[in-house]
Amino acid sequence: MPDAHPHQIHAEIPAPGAEILLRALKDQGVDVIFGYPGGSVLPIYDALFNQNAIRHILVRHEQAALHAAEGYARSTGRVGVALVTSGPGATNAVTGLTDALMDSIPVVCLTGQVPTHLIGNDAFQEADTTGITRPATKHNYLVKRPGDLARVVHEAFYVARSGRPGPVVIDLPKDILIGKTLYTPPPETPHRSYRPQTQPDAGQIARAVAILKSAKRPMVYTGGGVINAGPAAAEALTRFVRKSGFPCTSTLMGLGAFPASDPQFLGMLGMHGTYEANLAMHGCDVLLNVGARFDDRVTGRLNAFSPGSRKIHIDIDPSSINKNVPVDVPIVADAARALAALLAAWEADPTPVDRPAIAAWWRQIDGWKGIDCLRYIQPRDPGSIIKPQYAIQRLYEITRTVKQEIFITTEVGQHQMWAAQYFKFEEPNHLMTSGGLGTMGYGLPAAMGVQIAHPDALVIDIAGEASILMNIQEMGTLAQYRLPVKIFILNNEYMGMVRQWQELLHGGRYSETYSAALPDFVKLADSFHAVGMRAKSVDDLDRVIHEMLACDRAVIADIAVDPKENCFPMIPSGAAHNEMILGSEQVGSVAGVTDEGKVLV
Amino acid sequence: MPDSQLNSCRTATIAVLVDNEPGILARVVGLFSGRGYNIDSLTVAAVEDGGNRSRINIVTSGTEMVIEQIKAQLDRLVPVHRVADLSKNGPYLAREMALIKVVCPHEGAGGNNRAEALRLADAFRARVVDATTESFVFEMTGSTDKLDAFVELMRPLGLAEVSRTGVVAIARGTRVI
Numbered sequence: 153m154p155d156a157h158p159h160q161i162h163a164e165i166p167a168p169g170a171e172i173l174l175r176a177l178k179d180q181g182v183d184v185i186f187g188y189p190g191g192s193v194l195p196i197y198d199a200l201f202n203q204n205a206i207r208h209i210l211v212r213h214e215q216a217a218l219h220a221a222e223g224y225a226r227s228t229g230r231v232g233v234a235l236v237t238s239g240p241g242a243t244n245a246v247t248g249l250t251d252a253l254m255d256s257i258p259v260v261c262l263t264g265q266v267p268t269h270l271i272g273n274d275a276f277q278e279a280d281t282t283g284i285t286r287p288a289t290k291h292n293y294l295v296k297r298p299g300d301l302a303r304v305v306h307e308a309f310y311v312a313r314s315g316r317p318g319p320v321v322i323d324l325p326k327d328i329l330i331g332k333t334l335y336t337p338p339p340e341t342p343h344r345s346y347r348p349q350t351q352p353d354a355g356q357i358a359r360a361v362a363i364l365k366s367a368k369r370p371m372v373y374t375g376g377g378v379i380n381a382g383p384a385a386a387e388a389l390t391r392f393v394r395k396s397g398f399p400c401t402s403t404l405m406g407l408g409a410f411p412a413s414d415p416q417f418l419g420m421l422g423m424h425g426t427y428e429a430n431l432a433m434h435g436c437d438v439l440l441n442v443g444a445r446f447d448d449r450v451t452g453r454l455n456a457f458s459p460g461s462r463k464i465h466i467d468i469d470p471s472s473i474n475k476n477v478p479v480d481v482p483i484v485a486d487a488a489r490a491l492a493a494l495l496a497a498w499e500a501d502p503t504p505v506d507r508p509a510i511a512a513w514w515r516q517i518d519g520w521k522g523i524d525c526l527r528y529i530q531p532r533d534p535g536s537i538i539k540p541q542y543a544i545q546r547l548y549e550i551t552r553t554v555k556q557e558i559f560i561t562t563e564v565g566q567h568q569m570w571a572a573q574y575f576k577f578e579e580p581n582h583l584m585t586s587g588g589l590g591t592m593g594y595g596l597p598a599a600m601g602v603q604i605a606h607p608d609a610l611v612i613d614i615a616g617e618a619s620i621l622m623n624i625q626e627m628g629t630l631a632q633y634r635l636p637v638k639i640f641i642l643n644n645e646y647m648g649m650v651r652q653w654q655e656l657l658h659g660g661r662y663s664e665t666y667s668a669a670l671p672d673f674v675k676l677a678d679s680f681h682a683v684g685m686r687a688k689s690v691d692d693l694d695r696v697i698h699e700m701l702a703c704d705r706a707v708i709a710d711i712a713v714d715p716k717e718n719c720f721p722m723i724p725s726g727a728a729h730n731e732m733i734l735g736s737e738q739v740g741s742v743a744g745v746t747d748e749g750k751v752l753v
Numbered sequence: 754m755p756d757s758q759l760n761s762c763r764t765a766t767i768a769v770l771v772d773n774e775p776g777i778l779a780r781v782v783g784l785f786s787g788r789g790y791n792i793d794s795l796t797v798a799a800v801e802d803g804g805n806r807s808r809i810n811i812v813t814s815g816t817e818m819v820i821e822q823i824k825a826q827l828d829r830l831v832p833v834h835r836v837a838d839l840s841k842n843g844p845y846l847a848r849e850m851a852l853i854k855v856v857c858p859h860e861g862a863g864g865n866n867r868a869e870a871l872r873l874a875d876a877f878r879a880r881v882v883d884a885t886t887e888s889f890v891f892e893m894t895g896s897t898d899k900l901d902a903f904v905e906l907m908r909p910l911g912l913a914e915v916s917r918t919g920v921v922a923i924a925r926g927t928r929v930i
Contacts, residue, residue, distance in 0.1 A: 282776060287787050291831040294775065311831055345772060345834045471825035474818060 166332035169298050170195035173262070173324070175335050176305035178205050182233050184224065184604055185209070185262075186217040190237020191277060192264030195329035209604055209633060212625040214241050216597035218248020218319075219623070222257045223584050223601030227559055229382055231258040231312050232601065238264040239277030242284070242323075247591060249288040249319045254588025255405060256380055258317035260308050261289075267327040268296055281323045290318030295325065298333035306338040315348030316469040317380055348468060352485035352493050360440070360464045360481045361497045367438035368509035369516075370398040371458075373421065373450075376405030376587065377443020377467060379580040381487035386410070386580040388491035389442060395498065397510060399517055401429035403444050404568075405587040408577035418517065419526075422450040423723050424569040427525035427732055428517055430721075433458050434729040435516070441465045443487040446476040447588070448752070456728030466490040525721045525734055526573055536690045540567065540642045540713040543693060544574035544614065547640060550697045556610040559602045561585065563595040563619030566648035566719045571614040593622025596639060600626060603635040610638070610701065617643040617710075618667050627680035630706040638700050639708045641673060644715040652718045657725075657750055673710035682706035725752040764793065764814045766840045766847055766922045767824060768930050772832035773799050773807040780830055781809060790823050791815060794849075794897070794919035806834065812847075812897075812920050837930035839922050847922040851900045853879070853891045857911040862887070866910040873910075877903045888913070 167175075173196060177185070184207045189197045200208050211217045214236040221232030236245050242263040252259045263285075266275040282294045291311050293304045301324075308320040364370060372393055378385045386409040393400045393416055400410050401421040410417055419426035421433055430452075433439070439461040444450065446465075451457040454476060463479040465472075466487055473482040483490055530542040544567075551558050560575060561584040562568040568585060577583050584602060586594040595613040603611045613620075620641055630637055651665040677684030683705050687696040693711065700709045721732045726749025771777050778797055785792050794812040799805075813823060820838070828836045839845040858864035867889075874881065874891050877899070883890035888911075893903055897920060904915055924930065 283779070286776070286780060286783055292776075296775075315829070346831045348829075469825075469829065471822060471829055473825070475822055475825075478818065 164334070166334055168195065168199070169301050169324075169329040169331055169333060170199040172298075172301050172333055172335050173305060173329070174199050174203060174206060176302045177233065179338055180306065180309045181230065182206055185233045185235050186211055186220040186224070186601065187235030188212075188214050188217060188237065188241060190241050190264060192238040192266060192326045193235060193241075193262075193324070193329070195326065196235060196262070196264075196324075208235075209600070210629065211597065211600075212628045213623065214244035215248050215593070216600070216623050216626045216629070218245050218252065218259065218261060219591070219594050219597035220601035220604070221259045221261070222248065222252050222255075222594075223561060223598030224605045225257050225259055225601075226379075226584050226598075227581050227602040228605045229581060231260055231309055234259065234261045236261065236263055237277065238266055238281070239279045241277075242279055242281040246284060246288050247589075249285055249321065251586050251589040251591045251594060252319035253288060253290060255586065256317050256376060257319070258312040259319040260312050261319060261321045263321055263323050265294070265323045265325040268325045269327070271325065281321065285321045288319070289321050292321035292323065294323040295328050298328050298331040301328060301333060302336040303339070306336075307343065310343060311346060314346065316377075316472075349470075349484050350468065350486040350489055352466070352483050352490040354493070356481055356483045357490070357493045357497050360483060360494060361501050362503075363438055363462050363464060363481060364396065364440060364498070365501060365503045365505055367398075368506050369435060369437040369513040370396070370440070370510065371432050371436035371438070371461070372398050372400040372440045372442065373402075373433065373444055374400065374406045374409050374442045375403040375444025377487045378406055378409040379443075381443065381468075383580060385443075385486075385488035385491055388488055388495060390414075392491055392495050392498070395495070396505065398440075399432055399514070401425070401433065403447065403450055403587070404572050404585060406444060407572060407583050408580045411578045412576035413578060418521075420572050422447075423452070424573065424719050424721065425450075426573075427523050427721055427734060428520035430723065430729040430732055431520045432517055436461045439463045441467075441479070442491065443467060445472045448476070451476060452723045452731075453726055453728045456730075458729070523734065530690065532690065534689070534691055537714045538687060538690050538693055538711060540570050540644065540717050541574055542690070543640075543642055543711050543713055544570045546693055547612070547614070547697055548575045550694065550701065551610070551612075554610055554701055556608065557606065558582065559584065559599075559606065559609055559611045561595040561599040561602060561611070561613045563613070563615045563622075564590045564592045565616045565619055566644070566652065566717075567614055567616045567619075567642040569649075569719045570642070575614070592619040596620060596623050596626050596637070599637045599639075600629055600635055603637050604633070611636075612638045612640055615639055615641045616648060617641050617645065617670055617673075618647045621671075624676070627677070627682060627706070631681040635706060636704055637706050638703075639706075640700070641708065641710050642713045643670075643673070643710050644713050644717065645670065646715055649719065655718065673708050677706075677708040680706075682708060684708050684710065686710045686712070688712050725749040760816055762814055762816055763820065764812060764840065765820045765823075765838055766845065766920060767811045767813065767827070768837045768839055768922060769809040769811065769827055769833060770800075770835040770930060771807050771809060771830075772834070773805050774832055777807070777832050778809070780832070781811075781827065784826055784830070785813075785823075788826065790819065796919040796921050810920055810922050835930050837924075839924055839930075842924065843928065844925040845922055846925060847896060847920050848894055849897050849900055849918055849920050850892065850894045851904070851915060851917040852882070853893065853904060853907055853912070854888060854914040855891070855907050855911045856888045856913040858887050864911075870907065870910045873903070873906050879903060
C-alpha cells in the first residue's frame with residue numbers, strides 16, 4: 153500500500169496531486185489552513201484526513217476563511233492559507249482576497265476547480281476563478297499540468313510574501329489533484345521575473361538625511377509598510393524617531409509600529425485622526441513617509457495636502473510613489489532596510505539638527521495638543537448612558553491589568569475609529585483591521601485567525617452591532633475549536649458611520665441605517681455555546697469588562713452606547729487637514745461641503 | 754517635478770517583455786481598464802526564448818504622473834520582465850501595418866477612381882496585394898500618422914474596410930530594452 157503521509161512521500165515516486173500539494177505547503181512552513189470543503193477539493197480533504205502536520209480549521213463561510221488567514225498572517229508575519237471549493241467557494245472568497253490586496257496581507261488561497269476537460273463548459277460549480285480574482289489578487293495561477301503543481305505552490309508563497317505582500321490564488325482543477333506527479337522542492341534560484349528591490353539607494357538615503365537634518369518643522373508619517381517589514385522595521389523606526397526628536401504620526405494600518413504612549417507620538421492622522429497630527433502634517437516643512445501610501449483617508453483634499461513640505465517617501469512598491477502626491481526624494485526599499493540605512497547615515501552625518509526651530513515646532517504642536525481633540529464627557533449619574541469612547545477607554549485601561557498578550561481586531565465603522573483613537577497600541581502586529589477595503593464583518597473571523605496563531609493570548613474583536621452580523625456564523629467556528637475570542641460590541645443600534653454622514657451631509661435623513669430587529673446578543677451567544685453579557689448603563693460597564701476578561705470561553709459583550717454619538721475630530725470630504733471639525737458644536741461648518749466634496753466617499 | 758510637467762498630457766510608447774503565459778494579456782488590459790488608463794494601440798506576439806517570452810507594445814496617453822504610474826503598475830506584475838518607455842529613452846522607430854480595401858469599380862461599371870487610388874498608393878508606397886475589377890487591397894507600413902493620412906485620402910475613392918496591426922516599436926541604435 154502506498155504511503156499516504158504527505159510528509160513521507162518520496163520525491164522520486166509519483167504521488168497524487170493533493171499529496172504533492174500538502175507536501176509543498178509543509179515545505180513552505182504551513183501549519184494551519186482555514187477552509188471549507190466541497191466537491192472539487194475532495195481529494196485535498198482526503199489527503200488532509202491522512203496526516204497530522206497541517207491543521208485544518210473549518211470555517212462557516214469562505215469569506216471568513218480569508219479574513220481568518222489575514223488575521224493569522226498579520227499577527228504572525230507569516231503567510232496565511234485558505235482553502236475553498238470551486239464556484240461559490242471561490243466567489244465567496246473574493247471579498248477577503250480584495251481586503252488582503254488593499255491592506256497588503258500575505259495570503260495564499262487554494263481554490264478548487266472543475267476538471268480541466270470541463271473548464272469553459274459551464275459545469276456545475278464552475279466559475280472563471282482566475283478571471284474573477286485577477287483584479288482581486290497580487291497574482292493568480294491556474295494549474296493545468298500535474299507536473300507544474302509543486303513549482304506553482306512554491307512560487308505562490310514567494311510572491312505572496314515578497315515585495316509588497318498580497319493575496320495569491322492557486323486554482324486547482326480536480327484532475328490535477330488526483331493525477332500522479334513528482335514533487336519538486338522549493339527553488340534555490342531567484343524568480344525569473346519578480347525580484348522586488350529591497351535595498352535602498354545610498355544616494356537617495358544621503359539626500360533624505362540632508363533634507364531631514366535641515367528641517368525646521370519635521371514630521372514622520374508611518375504606515376502598514378513598517379509593520380509588514382517585520383519587527384526590525386518598527387524598532388528602527390522607534391530608534392530613528394527618538395534619536396531625531398521628530399514628531400511621529402501613523403495611519404490606521406501602521407498603528408503599533410511606534411509606541412502610542414511615547415510623547416513623540418501624535419496619534420493617528422487622517423479623516424478621524426487627531427487635531428495635532430493633521431495640523432502638523434499641514435504645517436510641516438519636511439515630511440518623511442515610511443510605508444504609507446498617501447491614501448485619500450489620510451490626505452484629505454489633495455491640492456491642500458501638506459502644502460509647504462519637502463517630501464521623502466520610503467515604499468517597497470514603486471507604484472505607490474508619486475501616485476497621489478508628488479515627492480521630492482523617492483526611496484524604493486524594504487522599510488526595515490531603509491530605516492536602518494537612514495539611521496546609519498543620520499549618525500554618520502555630523503550636521504546638527506536645528507534644535508531651536510524644532511523646539512519651537514514642538515511648542516506649536518503642544519499648543520494643538522492642548523485643544524484635547526479626543527475629549528468627551530461621560531455622565532456619571534447612575535443609569536447614565538455609556539459613551540462609546542468611554543467604553544473603549546475603559547476596555548483599554550482594564551486590559552492593562554491583564555498579564556496575557558493582547559490582540560485587537562475591529563469591524564468597520566465608528567467603533568473602528570474609536571478603537572484607533574482610544575486604544576493605545578504599543579507593538580506592531582497587534583491591531584488587525586480592514587483599512588483599505590473597509591470590510592464590515594472582518595473582525596470576528598480575523599480574531600479567529602489570531603486566536604489560532606496565539607492560543608494563549610487575549611483576542612478582542614471591537615465590533616459594532618451591524619458589522620458583527622455580517623459574519624456572525626463564525627460563532628460556530630469559535631465553539632468548535634473552543635476559541636475564547638471576546639466580542640466587544642459597541643451597540644448604538646445604527647450603522648453609525650453611515651448615520652453620521654447622513655446627519656452631517658444629508659440633512660439627518662437616516663435612510664435605512666437604523667439597526668432594526670436586532671437579535672438578543674446574549675441569547676445569540678448562548679445558542680452558539682458562548683457566554684453573553686450586557687452593559688445597559690455606565691454602572692455596568694467595568695463589571696462587564698472584568699467578567700468578559702475573566703471568562704475562559706468565547707464572549708459576546710453587548711455594550712449599549714449612546715446612539716447619537718459621532719466620531720470626531722473629522723475632516724469632512726473634500727476638505728483639507730487644517731479644516732477639521734472638532735465636535736458637534738462645529739458641525740454647522742459641514743454645511744459648506746460642496747457637491748464636489750459630497751461625491752467623495 | 755514642476756506642476757506644468759505633471760499636468761500636461763503626452764503620448765507614450767511602452768514596450769513590455771512578459772512571460773508568454775495564459776492570462777497575461779488579460780492582466781495587462783485589465784490593469785488599464787481597472788485603473789482608467791487609455792490604450793491607443795496594443796500589439797502582442799511571442800518574440801524570444803522559443804516562444805516563452807512575448808513583447809507587448811502599448812501606445813497610451815496621459816500626464817507624466819499617470820504615465821510613470823502606468824509603467825510602475827506594469828512593472829510590478831509578476832510575469833513582467835521589463836518595461837521600457839521607448840518614447841522617453843531616446844530615438845525610436847514605431848511602425849504599423851495596415852490592409853486597406855478600396856472598392857472602386859472600373860470605368861465600364863461607372864467608376865472613375867481606380868487610377869487615382871493607384872497613383873496615391875504609389876506616392877505613399879502602399880503595395881497592391883489584391884485586385885479585382887471592383888476593388889483593391891493595399892498593404893502599407895509606416896507611422897501611425899502616415900497610415901491615417903492614406904486612409905483619409907482613400908475615403909472619397911471608395912474606402913470600404915481597414916485592418917491595422919497597431920504599433921510595434923523598437924529603439925534606434927544599439928540600445929535594447
